[in-house]
Structure formats: C-alpha cells, structure tokens
Amino acid sequence: MADQVIFKLIEEEIKRQSEGLEMIPSENHTSSEVLKALGSRLTDKYSEGYPGKRYYGGCEIVDQVEDIARDRAKKLFDVNHANVQAYSGSPANQAIYFALVNPGDKVMGLGYYFGGHLTHGLKVNFSGKLYNAVQYTTGQDGYLDYQAMAKLAEKEKPKLIFTGATAYPRIFDWQKLREIADLCGAWLVADISHISGLVVSGDHPSPSGIADVIMTTTHKTLRGPRGALILCNGKPSTPLKAVERTKDNLPTLIDRAIIPGLQGGPHNHQTAAIAVALYEASKPSFKEYGHQIVKNAKRLANNLLDKGYDLVTGGTDNHLLLINLENKKITGKEAEIALGKSGITVNKNAIPYDKRPPFDPSGIRLGTPALTTRGMKESQMDIIADWIDQSLANYRDDKKLAKIRSEIREFVKDFPLPS
Ligand SMILES: Cc1ncc(COP(=O)(O)O)c(C=O)c1O
Known part of the structure; x- marks a missing residue:
C-alpha cells in the first residue's frame, strides 16, 4: 500500500499552490512534462563523470540526456561550455x-542585506568562512553603486x-561590472x-561574452x-587533467570543480527535466512569457505606487518588487503573515540600510513569474494590488483576511496550475 501520509501531503501542497497566489519571486510552476522527467526512472542511475567518461556502466542513455541538456544550455545562453x-x-x-580561487583568497560580492545571495560572501556561509569576503552595497536609493564598487575593488x-x-x-x-573586475x-x-x-x-541584457x-x-x-x-567559454573540457587557472581552461576548471571536487553522481532525472525546461524555454512562447512577467511586475509596481507604497528604487525593470513598508506602519514579518492569511505568498525581506533586524525586517519581496505562468496579465495585477493593499491595511483583521482568501480562491479557478 502506498505511503498515505506523504501522498496526502503532496495533495495538500498542490491544493495550497492552486488555491493561492504564489508571489515569491524565486518560485514558479513547472510544466507537467518537466515533472514527468523529474519523476522518471532516470533517478535510479549512477553515472559519476561526464558523457563518454563515466565511472559506471550502463550510461549510454543518460550520456545522451546530459549531452542534449548541455547543448540546449549552450545554445540558449550563447556560450561554448555548459555544466548541468x-x-x-x-x-x-x-x-x-x-x-577559480583558493581558500583564504579575497573575493567580493553584494551584501546579503542589500540583495546579494548567501553564497556571495555572507560571513556565516561557506563563502564568507573559507574566503576573505568583502561586500559591496547599493546606494541609499537602492541602485547598485558602481562607483563605490569600483573604489572598493581598487582598494581590496x-x-x-x-x-x-x-x-x-x-x-x-x-559591461560596467566587467570594467570594475578588470580594474x-x-x-x-x-x-x-x-x-x-x-x-x-x-x-534583460545577457552577460554572455562579458562575464x-x-x-x-x-x-x-x-x-x-x-x-x-554553470556556463562559460574556453577550450573543450578535459576533466581528468589538472590545469592552470586561465580563461581558456575555464570549462575544465568548472567540470573538475563539480566532480571530483564537490559532488558525486549527477541527478539524471533532474538533468532530463532541465533539458525539457530548456526545450520549452527555446520556444517563441517563452519569449512572450518573459515579456509578460515584466509587464505584470511593472503594472503591479505602478498600482502599489499609486496606493502610496514605497518601492525600493521606485519601481522595477524585472520580475520582482522590493517594498519598504516603513511608511505603512507594518513590518515585513507582519506583512508576510497577513498576506499569507489572505492566500498571497510572499517573503519578508531586508531593504537597503534596514534599521530592523533580519528576522523581522522592514520590507517584503514579491514577484510575478508564477502568476504569469498561470496566464495572469495586467488586468489581474490591478485586482491583486487591491488585495495586497487591503490585506496590509487590515493586517490584524482576521475576518477581512479570510474574506480576501475566499475571493482569491474563486478568482484562481480561471488560472489553473499547468496541467
Ligand atoms: C542569486 C542566487 N544565487 C544562488 C541561489 C541559490 O540557489 P539554491 O537555493 O538552488 O541553492 C539563489 C537562490 O535563491 C539566488 O537567488
């Protein structure tokens, strides 16, 4: 008999996702084809190494899968080497x-509380512990301060x-970032x-040929x-050879860092699902999807600006909005909880130069990729902006939040998850 506990929880999670609005900007809803590949028998196979150079037998099929994934990644991002x-x-x-560097070497990344990732040099992360990490920041306006970055790079x-x-x-x-690195x-x-x-x-401009x-x-x-x-250019990878740290050797350096440097067997089911996603991303409809993500984010931003919200940098060019809630007299944590009760999933987030602690910061971060996948467009963003505003204005009123939740449950019936 199947595991009733886990499969029931999976059903509950599908219900949670489909009945609510997923607005965490790092989340999305994959297609059923991606899910099919991910849930396939390929997960059973060991294949340490790379296509044609494996430490296990029986890899003739997964070699093809990985080669296809690599080729699609190279084509889509215009590079000559991809590690998947x-x-x-x-x-x-x-x-x-x-x-690229040795433990103890100096590295530089955007500070975590200014939008950088943990792995960009945060002190409690491996990147801040093993390396001598200095951090750059944004300006007070929330924009990257390229001049300050250049000065820091020259000094450090x-x-x-x-x-x-x-x-x-x-x-x-x-290009500006390249010039800073070249300093x-x-x-x-x-x-x-x-x-x-x-x-x-x-x-968004591509860093291909620049980074x-x-x-x-x-x-x-x-x-x-x-x-x-992981994408780069250089000479064909020769994963079993030790090489110098030169640009030509980047493919080999990257491949060797993954295995034997860091990992063992690749997750072949995951590689297959990545290949499927890259196939989908190469279709003209994906271009439309990307355009719509940005149009939706801009529309949401304009709506919230009209309602008096303070957006970091005053708006957005991409898929996400960072909202400073100080003027609304609600913290990021309170906002995350209230919106959650309404069925809108977002995450609390520090804003640049935040005066509040990281576990209860002044802001929230939200985005449009998952909503756009469900087919929502600008007119839906108008409605969602109202729900966000109403939820935050009534964040202590559980009855009001429950009412919004039931409205959202009705609304999303027209926008099912990908089937
Ligand atoms: C910019 C950036 N880099 C790296 C990561 C790490 O990815 P993962 O969560 O898959 O380890 C994230 C995830 O949020 C990210 O936003």
Whole structure:
C-alpha cells in the first residue's frame, strides 16, 4: 500500500499552490512534462563523470540526456561550455569558487542585506568562512553603486567578483561590472539565477561574452526543476587533467570543480527535466512569457505606487518588487503573515540600510513569474494590488483576511496550475 501520509501531503501542497497566489519571486510552476522527467526512472542511475567518461556502466542513455541538456544550455545562453550537474544554485556557486580561487583568497560580492545571495560572501556561509569576503552595497536609493564598487575593488583587489542578486529590481550593467573586475584583474561571475528566464526572452541584457562564468539556477524564471547551469567559454573540457587557472581552461576548471571536487553522481532525472525546461524555454512562447512577467511586475509596481507604497528604487525593470513598508506602519514579518492569511505568498525581506533586524525586517519581496505562468496579465495585477493593499491595511483583521482568501480562491479557478 502506498505511503498515505506523504501522498496526502503532496495533495495538500498542490491544493495550497492552486488555491493561492504564489508571489515569491524565486518560485514558479513547472510544466507537467518537466515533472514527468523529474519523476522518471532516470533517478535510479549512477553515472559519476561526464558523457563518454563515466565511472559506471550502463550510461549510454543518460550520456545522451546530459549531452542534449548541455547543448540546449549552450545554445540558449550563447556560450561554448555548459555544466548541468550542480545539484542546485548554492553548490554551483561553491564549485565556481573552488574552480577559480583558493581558500583564504579575497573575493567580493553584494551584501546579503542589500540583495546579494548567501553564497556571495555572507560571513556565516561557506563563502564568507573559507574566503576573505568583502561586500559591496547599493546606494541609499537602492541602485547598485558602481562607483563605490569600483573604489572598493581598487582598494581590496579581490581575485573574484560575484555579481547578480536575489532581491534587486533593476538591470545589471554587465559591461560596467566587467570594467570594475578588470580594474583589479578579478574573475567576473554573473549569477543570473533570478533573471535567466528574462535573459532568454531578451527582457534583460545577457552577460554572455562579458562575464567569465555565468551561473543560473534552473527553477526560477527559467521555469525548470530545481538545479543549476554553470556556463562559460574556453577550450573543450578535459576533466581528468589538472590545469592552470586561465580563461581558456575555464570549462575544465568548472567540470573538475563539480566532480571530483564537490559532488558525486549527477541527478539524471533532474538533468532530463532541465533539458525539457530548456526545450520549452527555446520556444517563441517563452519569449512572450518573459515579456509578460515584466509587464505584470511593472503594472503591479505602478498600482502599489499609486496606493502610496514605497518601492525600493521606485519601481522595477524585472520580475520582482522590493517594498519598504516603513511608511505603512507594518513590518515585513507582519506583512508576510497577513498576506499569507489572505492566500498571497510572499517573503519578508531586508531593504537597503534596514534599521530592523533580519528576522523581522522592514520590507517584503514579491514577484510575478508564477502568476504569469498561470496566464495572469495586467488586468489581474490591478485586482491583486487591491488585495495586497487591503490585506496590509487590515493586517490584524482576521475576518477581512479570510474574506480576501475566499475571493482569491474563486478568482484562481480561471488560472489553473499547468496541467
Ligand atoms: C542569486 C542566487 N544565487 C544562488 C541561489 C541559490 O540557489 P539554491 O537555493 O538552488 O541553492 C539563489 C537562490 O535563491 C539566488 O537567488
């Protein structure tokens, strides 16, 4: 008899997702084809190594799967090498450090409380413990301060600069970031985890040909399974050879950092699901999807600005909004809880120069990728902005929040999860 407990919980989670509005900007809803590949027999197979160079027999099928995933990733992001084996974004970033610098070397990344990721040098993360991490920030206006960054790079001379973010609503100027890295001869890494779907759709400039290494998770705007791609250019990888840290050797450095450096057997079911997601992302309809994510985020932003909300940087260029709630006299934690009761899932988030503690910061972060997958457009954003505003204005009124929740439950019936 099947495990009644876990399958019941899975059903409950599907109900939770379908009856509510998922507005955490790093989340999305995958297609049923991606789910099918992810739940396939490929999970049973061991295949340490790379296609054609495995430590296990019986890899002739999974070799083809991984080759297809790599080829699709290379084509979509316009690079000549792709590693698709990292289990997720954090180990992918760990592999990049491992490939490019030594423990104790100086590295530079965007501060966690300014929108950077844990792996960009936070003191309590491996990246801040194993490496000598200095952190850059945004200006008071919430925009990246490229001038201050350049000064810091010249002073500190890091060997590697991580760029990209987990909570930044504006465009990254890759060329400017390249110039900053060149001031001190640092490797430039572009972590496009949040925006890779928008890079594919052309709604955000691509760092391809500018950054030395590009990393993206596959489960955010790219709408695949959990996983990551590490992308670069250079000579064909020769994973079994020790090599010097040169640009030409980047493919080999990255592949060796993943295995034997960091991981064992690749998750072949995950690789297959990534390949399916990349196939979907190569279709013209995905471009439309990316455009709509941004249109929806901008519409939501304008609605909330009209209602007196203080958006960090005054708006958005991408899929996410960072709202400073100080003027609304509600904390990020209270807002997350109230919106949750209404059926709107968001996360509390620090805002630049936040005066409040990280576990109860002044802001929330929300985004449109998952709603857009369900087919919602600008007119739905108008309605959702009203619900957000009403929930926050009545955050102590459980009856009001329950009423909004039942309205949302009706509303989403027209926008099912992908089937
Ligand atoms: C910019 C960025 N890099 C890396 C990661 C890490 O990805 P994962 O959660 O898959 O380890 C995230 C996840 O939120 C992210 O936003």
